[in-house]
Amino acid sequence: MNGWSALERFLRTDPRDVGCSQAMDMLHVYAELVAAGEPAEERYPGIAAHLRACGPCGEDFEGLLAAIRGEAP
Amino acid sequence: MPEAATAAGIDAESAGWLRALAEPGAAREAALARLHGLLLPIARREVARRGPRLAITGPELDDLAHQAAADALLAITGKVGQFRGESRFTTWAYRFVIFEVSAKIGRHFWRHPVVPLGAEQWERLPDRFGFDPAREAEWRDLAAAVRRAVDTELTPRQREVFVAIVVNGVPLDTLALSLGSSRNAIYKMMFDARRKLRAALAANGYLPDDSARGS
Secondary structure, eight states: OHHHHHHHHHHHHHHTTHHHHHHHHTTTHHHHHHTTOOOOOHOHHHHHHHHHHHHHHHHHHHHHHHHHHHHOO | OOOOOOOEEEEEHHHHHHHHHHSOOHHHHHHHHHHHHHHHHHHHHHHHHHGGGOOHHHHHHHHHHHHHHHHHHHHHHHHHGGGSSSOOHHHHHHHHHHHHHHHHHHHHHHOOOSSSOOOOOOGGGGHTTTOOGHHHHHHHOOOOOOOHHHHSSHHHHHHHHHHIIIIIIOOOOHHHTTTTHHHHHHHHHHHHHHHHHHHHHHHTTTOOOOOTTOO
C-alpha cells in the first residue's frame, strides 16, 4: 500500500543524519561534488541522509544544484 | 556525525573575487555590482522554480527575488572572511541566495498563514501519506494508532511540532518563525518524534520492527 510505505519511510530515522546546521554549512561543497558526478553520498553519508529526510534542506540543495548547473527553472 | 571538509587550494576565479571584494572604493563597488548581477538571476530562477508550489505570483515573486539577492549580497560581504576555498566562490555565494529565498518564503507564509495556529486537521492525515480513500478499511486502524501514539508518546512540544508540520502541513521554516526557533531545532524535535512514533507503531505490530538495524 502506497500510504503505508510513505508513512513507514517518513518515520524511519537515520542515525547518520547530521541535522540542518551541519548540512547547510557544507551544502556548497556537497552540491559541487554532486554536480561534478563525484560520489558525494559516499564521502558525506550524514549529509546525504539529512537531505533525504529534511524537506526544507532538500529543497535548498535542489535549488543550489540547479543554480550551479545553470538549469532553467 | 561531524563531516568536516578539507580546505582545498582556492581556484583562480575565486581568488579573483576575493581580491576584487577586498579592493578599496570604486573597484569594490564594481565587484559588488558584478556579484549582484550574478545573484539576482539565481534568485529569480529559484523563486520561479519554487513558484508553482507557492501562492505567490507576479510582482510579489519578483520583489522576493530582489530582496533575496540584496540580502544575500549583504550576507556574503559580511562573511567573505569565512570562505575557505572548499568550493568555487560563486557556489558558496549562491548558497546565500538560496537560503534567503527559503527564509523569505517561510516569512511570507508566517505573515499569511494558510492554517490557523492551534487547528488540528487530523482528517487530512491519510491524504498526507497518500492513503487510498477506497481502501480505508485497510489503513483506518493504522491512522488511529498514529494519532494515539502522537498523544501518548510525544512531549507536548514534540506533539505541537508534529501536528503543525505533518497534520496541518505548515512549512517547517514557517513553524520555526512562529515558535521563535530555528530550522535545526524544529528538525531535531521532529527527528526525535519520528523515532518515538516508529518505535511505538512497531511495538504494536503496525510497522516492521527493524530495531536490530539501528533505526
